[in-house]
Amino acid sequence: MNFKLTLQNASRLALLFLTLVVIGAVLAVQFAGPMTVFQRNLGAGADFLPQWVVLCDGYNPFHYAPRRCTKLIDCVYSKMTQVQVADTAIGATIAGLLPTMLVLLAPPLDELIQQGLVAPHRAVALSCFSIGVPMGVFKHLTPFRERPGLAPASEVVEWELHFAVLSSTRWLHMLIKIIGDAIIMACTAVVIWKVWAINKAVMVPWKCETPVMAFSWTIGCMFWVVFALLLLHSMVAELRFEEPGNSSVTYRWWEVWSLPYTLRSRQGSQELQGIKVVWEMPQAPWYRTSLVYKCVMEVFAAASYFYGTVVWLSALFLGAVNALQYVSLTVGMFVVVRITSGTV
Secondary structure, eight states: OOOOOOHHHHHHHHHHHHHHHHHHHHHHHHHOOOOOSSOOOTTTBSTTSHHHHHHTTTTOGGGGSTTTHHHHHHHHHHHSOHHHHHHHHHHHHHHHTHHHHHHHHSOOHHHHHHHHHHOHHHHHHHHHHOOOOOSOTTTTOOSOOSSSSSSOSOEEEEEEEEOOOOOSSHHHHHHHHHHHHHHHHHHHHHHHHHHHHHHHHOBOGGGTTOTTHHHHHHHHHHHHHHHHHHHHHHHOSEEEEEETTEEEEEEOHHHHTTHHHHOBOSSTTOBOOEEEEEEEEOSOOTTSSHHHHHHHHHHHHHHHHHHHHHHHHHOBSBOHHHHHHHHHHHHHHHHHHHHHHHHO
């Protein structure tokens, strides 16, 4: 059997590898004992907690085992006043609202995939905060179809993406784009650092031996973009990047990444205003359709949202003030990233 390393085959191999990595990570989290690789900082989420955590020997990984962490939690909470207990409950409630706040600000799933095809670094940065969740996860599944059969013989989806032209001078346009990238990456780095710090300070009681429960939500959102792009390249029969109005002029997928910066068309000195993305699903089999693709991505997006909500609502040892600061910082940074990515 001859195997040719095409973009589609490479995407399938990468998708398989990514799936195995995710399964391995889930199994490691599920069956591993208390992890000592990451240094926890329990109690850093509130000013009054460190003294009680120290008295209860809360920095000893021995107490993070499933049947031992309840004793640690009881010990810490028994030493707190009623006001302090209420403060940590309010902190978990505020943090639990964060996924919903971010979903309201997040771009639609199609827009995130389009961003990933043209500017993957910006798509990953956007997904670091959250990914959009459709109003109806199974809205594409309906018994009423315009054509008989499970799916049409072939499907062609066209996206026409317009680039932001920031200056008539090409070098100035490129400079503004790079500054916009720097702002986006800086905001993303700050939020990743903050969520990691909060992640080390809290404990999820139903999986207290795992120190990355909160941080894994952020990583999962970023994996969603990578998974969506790899799955798209794996499923399509053809993916083309054309100049709007002239389908004879096409670009390779890696050439598209530079177009928003250079705006350089292959048609002489003409300035490129956008790009047309055309992807076609094959005639068979039935599961390689845009309907299946969109349903799969929407289900994963909804699962990510529910996971984030449940984890943050379950987070212990997070004070109200620290939770409010974290939520305000994350939402504020996401607003800056959304405005920058949408205008620059």
